[in-house]
Amino acid sequence: MESNTELDDHYFMTQAIIEAKKSLKEGGIPIGAVLVADGRVLGRGHNRLIQNNSVILHGEMDCFESAGRLRGVDYHKSTLYTTLSPCTMCSGAIMLYKIHRVVIGENTTLVGPEDLLKESGVEVEVMGMGECRELLEQYIEENPDVWETELERVGYSTD
Numbered sequence: 174m175e176s177n178t179e180l181d182d183h184y185f186m187t188q189a190i191i192e193a194k195k196s197l198k199e200g201g202i203p204i205g206a207v208l209v210a211d212g213r214v215l216g217r218g219h220n221r222l223i224q225n226n227s228v229i230l231h232g233e234m235d236c237f238e239s240a241g242r243l244r245g246v247d248y249h250k251s252t253l254y255t256t257l258s259p260c261t262m263c264s265g266a267i268m269l270y271k272i273h274r275v276v277i278g279e280n281t282t283l284v285g286p287e288d289l290l291k292e293s294g295v296e297v298e299v300m301g302m303g304e305c306r307e308l309l310e311q312y313i314e315e316n317p318d319v320w321e322t323e324l325e326r327v328g329y330s331t332d
């Protein structure tokens with residue numbers, strides 16, 4: 174039997190996927206995130222690099238921004254749901270605001286510094302959800318130049 178946490182995780186990851194699909198509809202990279210505390214969504218967002226010609230609006234950053242300036246206690250009890258493993262920038266924000274827990278949809282397309290998060294005391298959970306991976310993989314297949322340019326920009330490798 175699934176625990177409440179597992180059911181919640183599934184529900185909120187589905188919300189993050191809805192955000193990822195919004196980005197896709199806008200012509201952007203399908204990555205989404207929601208910030209949750211006490212069973213309530215405090216913020217939601219999706220990758221807007223293409224849409225806003227932005228260098229910082231990853232799904233997680235857009236989500237933090239939409240939540241507004243929260244109190245420390247609210248960040249500390251929050252869980253961030255993100256469809257993709259958070260990059261260095263987003264992991265930095267997670268560590269800065271001391272987010273309690275991060276639930277990752279998938280980390281096969283790209284893996285961020287998850288060990289660094291764990292070492293900082295963040296609970297990290299990878300769901301390995303096929304839907305998150307398929308959404309992004311299909312986008313990359315159709316827009317390989319966009320993805321490659323993004324990886325080149327930050328020196329990441331998919332090898």
Ligand SMILES: [Zn+2]
Pocket residue numbers: 231232233259260261262263264
């Ligand atoms: Zn990021």
